[in-house]
Amino acid sequence: MLSRIAESMFWIGRYVERAEDTARLLQTHLRLIIEETAAHEVDACRNLLALMNVDHVEDPTLTDVLRVLGYDPAEPTSIYFSYASARDNARRAREVIPLDLWECINTTWHQLPTTPFGPSGAHVFLNWARERSAMFAGISRGIMVRDDGWQFMSMGRSLEQADMTSRLVASASLTHGSTQWPAVLRGCGGHDAFLRTYRGLYTDREAAEFLIVDARFPRSIMHGLVAAADSLQRVAQNNPLTAVHAAPALRSLGQLRARLEYADLDDLLGNLNHEMSVVQDVCAQVALAVSTSYFAAAESPAWTTEGTR
Amino acid sequence: MADVLSGYRTGEAFDEMIDAEGSVRPSYQAVYSALSRSSSDDLRMIAESLANNYTQAGVTFDVGGVERPFPLDLVPRVIASPEWEIIEAGVAQRVRALEAFLSDIYSDARVISDGVIPSQLVTSSTHFHRAVWGIQPSNGVRIHVAGVDLIRNPDGDVRVLEDNVRVPSGVSYVMTNRNAMVMAMPEAFANQRIRPVAGYPTRLLTALRKAAPSGVEEPTVVVLTPGVYNSAYFEHTLLARTMGVELVEGRDLECRRGKVFMRTTAGLQRVDVIYRRVDDEFLDPVHFRSDSMLGVPGLVNAARTGGVTLANAIGNGVADDKLIYTYVPDLIKYYLREDAILPNVDTWRLEDDQAREEVLDRLAELVVKPVDGSGGKGIVIGPRATKTELDTLRHRVTEDPRGWIAQPVVQLSTVPTLIEDCLEPRHVDLRPFAVNSGDDVWVLPGGLTRVALPAGELVVNSSQGGGSKDTWVLSPPVHRLSNHRHSIEPSDEADDQPKPQTDVPLTVAKIPIAVTPKIVETQRQQQDQQQQTRPWSCGC
Numbered sequence: 001m002l003s004r005i006a007e008s009m010f011w012i013g014r015y016v017e018r019a020e021d022t023a024r025l026l027q028t029h030l031r032l033i034i035e036e037t038a039a040h041e042v043d044a045c046r047n048l049l050a051l052m053n054v055d056h057v058e059d060p061t062l063t064d065v066l067r068v069l070g071y072d073p074a075e076p077t078s079i080y081f082s083y084a085s086a087r088d089n090a091r092r093a094r095e096v097i098p099l100d101l102w103e104c105i106n107t108t109w110h111q112l113p114t115t116p117f118g119p120s121g122a123h124v125f126l127n128w129a130r131e132r133s134a135m136f137a138g139i140s141r142g143i144m145v146r147d148d149g150w151q152f153m154s155m156g157r158s159l160e161q162a163d164m165t166s167r168l169v170a171s172a173s174l175t176h177g178s179t180q181w182p183a184v185l186r187g188c189g190g191h192d193a194f195l196r197t198y199r200g201l202y203t204d205r206e207a208a209e210f211l212i213v214d215a216r217f218p219r220s221i222m223h224g225l226v227a228a229a230d231s232l233q234r235v236a237q238n239n240p241l242t243a244v245h246a247a248p249a250l251r252s253l254g255q256l257r258a259r260l261e262y263a264d265l266d267d268l269l270g271n272l273n274h275e276m277s278v279v280q281d282v283c284a285q286v287a288l289a290v291s292t293s294y295f296a297a298a299e300s301p302a303w304t305t306e307g308t309r
Numbered sequence: 310m311a312d313v314l315s316g317y318r319t320g321e322a323f324d325e326m327i328d329a330e331g332s333v334r335p336s337y338q339a340v341y342s343a344l345s346r347s348s349s350d351d352l353r354m355i356a357e358s359l360a361n362n363y364t365q366a367g368v369t370f371d372v373g374g375v376e377r378p379f380p381l382d383l384v385p386r387v388i389a390s391p392e393w394e395i396i397e398a399g400v401a402q403r404v405r406a407l408e409a410f411l412s413d414i415y416s417d418a419r420v421i422s423d424g425v426i427p428s429q430l431v432t433s434s435t436h437f438h439r440a441v442w443g444i445q446p447s448n449g450v451r452i453h454v455a456g457v458d459l460i461r462n463p464d465g466d467v468r469v470l471e472d473n474v475r476v477p478s479g480v481s482y483v484m485t486n487r488n489a490m491v492m493a494m495p496e497a498f499a500n501q502r503i504r505p506v507a508g509y510p511t512r513l514l515t516a517l518r519k520a521a522p523s524g525v526e527e528p529t530v531v532v533l534t535p536g537v538y539n540s541a542y543f544e545h546t547l548l549a550r551t552m553g554v555e556l557v558e559g560r561d562l563e564c565r566r567g568k569v570f571m572r573t574t575a576g577l578q579r580v581d582v583i584y585r586r587v588d589d590e591f592l593d594p595v596h597f598r599s600d601s602m603l604g605v606p607g608l609v610n611a612a613r614t615g616g617v618t619l620a621n622a623i624g625n626g627v628a629d630d631k632l633i634y635t636y637v638p639d640l641i642k643y644y645l646r647e648d649a650i651l652p653n654v655d656t657w658r659l660e661d662d663q664a665r666e667e668v669l670d671r672l673a674e675l676v677v678k679p680v681d682g683s684g685g686k687g688i689v690i691g692p693r694a695t696k697t698e699l700d701t702l703r704h705r706v707t708e709d710p711r712g713w714i715a716q717p718v719v720q721l722s723t724v725p726t727l728i729e730d731c732l733e734p735r736h737v738d739l740r741p742f743a744v745n746s747g748d749d750v751w752v753l754p755g756g757l758t759r760v761a762l763p764a765g766e767l768v769v770n771s772s773q774g775g776g777s778k779d780t781w782v783l784s785p786p787v788h789r790l791s792n793h794r795h796s797i798e799p800s801d802e803a804d805d806q807p808k809p810q811t812d813v814p815l816t817v818a819k820i821p822i823a824v825t826p827k828i829v830e831t832q833r834q835q836q837d838q839q840q841q842t843r844p845w846s847c848g849c
Contacts, residue, residue, distance in 0.1 A: 018822075034495045035505065053822055076824050085824065119495035120355075182507065195553025199530075287823060 001096075001148040007295040008093035009149045012105070013156030015086035019079045020133030021164035022052075023126040026069055026079075028187030029171065030122060032180070033062060051167050052077045062119055070125065071113045079129050083108050096149050101139050108132040148235055155231035155290065159283050162224025166279035169211050169221070170272060172204075181207040188219040208269055213260050221279055222260060228286065229253045235294070245293030249286045256282040313349050314341075316731050322720040323465050324734055325386060336389040336783060343497040344384065349730040355383050355493050356727055362489045368482070369543055380776030381486055383494060384725045386737060386758040390785040393754065396459065396467060396741060399651030401750040402641060404455045404743045407474055407628040409644035411451045415442050415624060425643045426636050433711050434633065435681045436475070436626020438589060440596040444613050444622070447523050448747035451622035453516050453584070455743045456480075456756075459651065461722035468654050468719075470738065472629040472637070475621060476586050479757040479777075480509060480742045481544035484551075486779040502784035504754035509742070510551035512753075513584070516746035517552075520618045521581045528581035530554045531571065533562070535587050535603045545586050559587070564607030567614040582618045583608075589623050631680040631714045632658060655717060659710040668715040669706065672699050675715045677706065688768065692718060721767055724778060726760055736761045737778065738769050755780035 025048075033044045045060040049068060054077055057064050068075045075081060087109035090097055097105075111132075113125060137157075144150050168187060172180040181204055185191040194210050194217075215222040229250060236246035256279065260268070268275055319327050326337040333341045347355075363369070363378040388396070413420050414431050421428045431437055456477025458470040487506050491498065514530065521528030534545035536558050549556035561571050562580065570577040585592065591601040593608040611617045627633065635656045638649040657664045657675075668675060672691055679687040689702050706713050723734035741756035758778040759769040769775045 014823075030495070031491055034491055034498045035503070077822050120493070122495075123492045124358075192550050192553075195551065197553075199553050284823060 001152075003295050005093045005096055006148060006152045007291070008089040009096070009152040010156040010290065010295070011089045012086050012093070012097075013153035013158075014160040015082045015089065016105075016133050016136050017157045017160040018164060019082035019086070020130050021161065021168070022069055022077070022079050022082065023129035023133075024187045024189075025051075025164070025168055025171065026065070027123065027126050028168070028183050029065075030062070030119060030126075032183055034119065048171065051171050063116075066119070066122055067116065070122065071116055073112075079125075080112050083112055083129075083132070093149070098139075098143050100143060101136065104132070104136050104139050108136075146234075148238055151231040151235045151238075152294075155228050155235075158224045158227035158231065159287060160224075161219065162221045162228065163280050163283040165211060165219055165221050165224065166276040166283075169208065170276040172207075172272075185211070188217075190217050190219060193217060205265055205269060208272070209265055212268065222257065225253055225257050225260075229257070232290070242293070249289035249293065252282050252285050252289065313347060313352055313730075313732050314345055314725070317725060317733070319723065319734055320720075321463060322734070322736065323461050323463050323722040325461075325722055325724045325737070336387045339501050340385060340387060340497055343494070344725070344732070352383060352727055352732075353730065358493045359383060359489050362492065363485070366485065367543065368485045368489075379482060380762065381482075381489060382726045382735075382760055382776055382778045383490075384727065384732065385490065385497070385779040385781045386724050386739070387781045387783065388755070390783050392467075393782045395650060396739075397752045397754075399467075399469075399649070400455075400457045400459075400741050400743050400752050402645065402647060402650050403457055403469065403472060403637065404452055404474075404745055404750045406637065406641040406644050407455070407472060408450065408452050408745065410633075410640050411474075411622070411625060411628050412449065413644075414627065415444065420640070420643060423643070425639055426633070430632060430636075431627060434627045434630045436589065436624065436630060438596075438624040440609055441612070441622070441624040446520065446622055447615060447618055448520050450516070450520055450620075450745050450747045451625055452628075452743075452745050453520060453620035454480075454513065455745070456740045457743065459739045459741065460654070460719060462654075463720050463722075465722075467651060469634075469637075469651050470654055471631060471634060473740075474625045474629045476588065477740070477742065478541040478544055478586070479740055479759075480753070481541075481547040482777050483742070483753065483755060483757050483780065484509060484547070486777060490779045503781045504784055506753060506755055509744075509753050510548060512744045512746075512751055513548070514552040514554070516744050517582045517584055517618075517620055519746050519748070520620055522615045522618055525581045529579060530582045530584065531557045531562075531580050533557055533559070533583050533585040533587055535559075535591070539586070541586065548584070559601075559603045559605050562605045562608075564605055564611050564616075567607075567611050567616040569605065569608065569611050569617040580617060582620060584620045589626060592619075592623060626681070631656075631678055631682075632660075632711065635714065654719060657715040659706055659713050659715060664715075665706070665710055669703055672703060674718065676718055677702055677713055677715045680712055680714055690718065690767065718767070721761075721769070724758070724760065726762070726776075726778075728762070728764075733764065735764070736767055736769060739780065754782040 029044070029048050033041055041061060042059050045062060045065045048065055049055070049057060049060055052069060054068055054075075057068060060068075067078075069077055069079065071080050072078045073080045073084060083105075087105050090102055090105045094102060111128070117125060140150075140153065144153075165188065168184055172184040182191060185194050185207060188211065190210065194207065197210065197214075198206050210217060211220055213222045214220050215226050217223060232246050232250055232253070236243040236250075259278070260275075263275070317327070326334060326341065328334055344352075359381050360378060363381060367376075369376040369378055410420060414437075418428070418431070420426055421431065452474045454477060456473040456479065458473065459467050460470050461467050483506050517530045518528050521530075530552065531554055532545055532549040532552070534542060534556055536542070539545070545556055555571065557571055557580075562583075563570055563572070563577075565577075569580045569583065571580050587603050590597045591603040593604050593606060594601045595606050596609045597604070608617070608619070609623065612619050612623065634653065635658055638653060641647055641649045657668050659665045659668060668677070673694070675691045677689045677691070682688070689698060691699070694702070721736040721738055724737050725732040726735035728735070737758050737760045739756050739758050742753045744751050744753070758780045759775050760778055761767060761769045762776050
């Protein structure tokens with residue numbers, strides 16, 4: 001597969017996942033902010049934006065949050081930007097993407113909001129953003145050949161999911177109070193499953209355990225890491241000559257998995273912010289490693305090897 | 310404001326939003342200003358989004374086999390914090406008194422030997438079950454969940470209309486109403502703190518676990534439903550889901566040697582606490598209706614031998630009998646040595662000859678209710694009844710005076726309600742829910758506000774064309790700090806206290822969001838140019 005195409009596939013996966021996760025993050029916190037007093041609105045909004053590494057908005061309000069994470073095409077953290085970029089990448093990989101999937105992405109792009117909206121209109125948009133991602137996932141799972149393109153897309157999606165879940169988890173500790181974890185669990189769609197698993201009564205500890213290390217839950221960080229490593233391994237198997245390139249990324253993923261899996265939960269909770277930024281760090285490293293090994297490699301040694309064969 | 314509130318005329322009833330002078334009550338200021346900024350189109354859109362939300366989520370109730378979305382009105386019912394404190398204390402007091410009463414009459418019945426109530430009052434109640442006489446619940450709790458119906462009369466006093474200590478329903482709507490409102494009307498929540506309602510399932514689960522038979526360390530709790538055709542089935546699923554426990558039907562359970570088990574793919578699994586939403590009469594074909602398909606044979610014996618806890622206990626119906634209701638202020642005095650915080654609605658006991666005669670004379674101006682009814686069934690409202698209905702009623706009351714009580718027609722208080730395109734006053738009641746864990750009685754802040762949608766209608770039951778409103782209990786304005794952070798035992802502090810001003814340093818998220826690296830501007834421009842310079846080659 002062309003490196004360029006592989007890269008596009010990787011980014012389609014990332015962007016669609018990011019759109020969905022941003023919608024989930026926003027829905028979770030919109031509700032929390034609305035149910036709190038307005039006195040804390042600015043703090044809550046600033047924390048939320050900081051979580052997404054946005055620091056250029058002074059004294060943000062709900063409207064700013066909705067703009068920066070929601071509908072502003074110029075903000076790289078917005079859902080709008082994510083879906084537009086997913087479509088942009090899909091256009092570059094148009095020939096390898098099944099027609100149905102392309103139409104799904106393209107329709108999503110056409111339906112992106114053209115006018116700003118306030119908190120009351122937000123839920124319709126955010127529900128829509130999640131549904132489009134679900135549709136994308138369903139179509140791709142249903143009809144795509146499990147070739148390298150699929151693997152790169154899954155890899156992007158899984159990495160992004162681990163990264164974004166870590167941000168959502170960090171958001172639980174950001175704001176004070178005891179009602180954060182249920183809201184975060186609900187944001188991941190995992191509240192009911194969690195309650196069943198832990199039979200209703202739980203502490204922050206169990207909630208963190210569920211979202212971080214329970215690989216059975218598909219939005220947990222662990223699940224994302226396992227799935228990303230899995231895709232990477234498949235790519236390595238399919239391309240024995242470049243298998244060696246997968247090693248650094250696989251090593252990082254494995255180390256992070258071990259770190260989380262064998263961590264003392266109390267330590268993890270005590271340093272939640274730090275641990276979660278480690279997750280984000282590793283996700284960035286892995287993405288970089290994949291990029292240098294498989295995408296950028298097209299111009300360097302790998303090209304020579306292929307040429308001499 | 311000209312649009313939606315201009316035609317708002319309060320009647321003779323107490324209006325929750327507008328006082329007698331025509332000004333807005335303080336607790337309603339925020340809602341009022343949100344409403345007055347909206348046009349009727351805005352309101353219609355909100356109403357639609359509420360209805361869609363409910364249809365989608367399947368928040369329905371069953372009327373005669375048809376599933377309908379539960380009508381949720383967009384104007385909330387607001388209760389100021391000082392008033393709520395009274396209601397809360399009054400409801401908890403009632404539950405404690407009724408709990409003591411039940412424990413008494415199912416053992417030595419001192420209340421009768423002390424002459425507080427006549428013995429035939431208890432024994433003639435259709436819900437007094439001798440089968441459960443002498444059963445001692447493991448932590449002494451029989452009323453794990455209670456719903457106390459309150460109304461407000463034209464003088465503005467809150468009064469108790471009836472107690473529900475058998476299987477009170479409606480709490481699920483309290484939770485779903487809040488969810489729907491936060492999404493549909495976020496602006497109305499601004500600038501005020503409304504006490505959360507989401508803590509209910511955890512409270513209930515904690516109470517149910519505490520009620521487990523003694524010696525059980527990790528009790529298995531289940532919710533027992535009559536099945537999908539029950540009108541409250543939605544509520545049963547919601548409670549099971551939010552407590553993380555199994556929802557079972559009678560046929561999923563079996564009793565063996567005084568213990569209860571559920572049939573699972575992993576074999577029989579012991580059940581310790583059953584939150585049952587099946588009526589007494591259907592619960593155990595061995596003791597009650599032998600044709601019941603909903604119950605489990607042997608359940609009463611299992612409860613008696615301490616093999617299982619039933620919540621609420623069997624036989625509670627005697628405490629919410631409407632004739633017993635007239636004695637509740639006496640019971641409160643007798644058991645708790647306190648005066649009733651919330652008074653009853655004036656009620657005539659029809660067994661008393663003089664009272665009966667007076668009532669029969671004035672039948673056309675009174676409300677007459679069967680003592681064991683619920684859901685608004687069998688109620689006759691004098692001023693609205695036809696002559697034939699009154700004659701039938703007169704006959705039935707004379708035949709069975711124990712079966713009926715009479716009350717004056719109370720003009721329930723009103724709240725603005727969206728009818729077509731305008732807001733009009735509609736009558737409401739309030740059902741707060743109390744959970745008794747044995748250690749304390751906790752009252753869910755708010756409760757279910759039911760609203761009668763037809764103009765002037767006083768019966769607010771959902772099976773009689775009623776809707777509901779989200780109920781907002783405002784937090785006290787005092788800002789106290791709290792360090793309570795854990796969710797295992799939600800306390801009021803954890804739930805409700807204003808959060809301290811945030812002091813979280815923004816140390817997180819050093820990791821930026823990555824974006825596609827290769828969209829290099831020059832490359833893009835070149836690609837653009839290529840298309841521009843060679844337009845004819847498109848499609849090659």
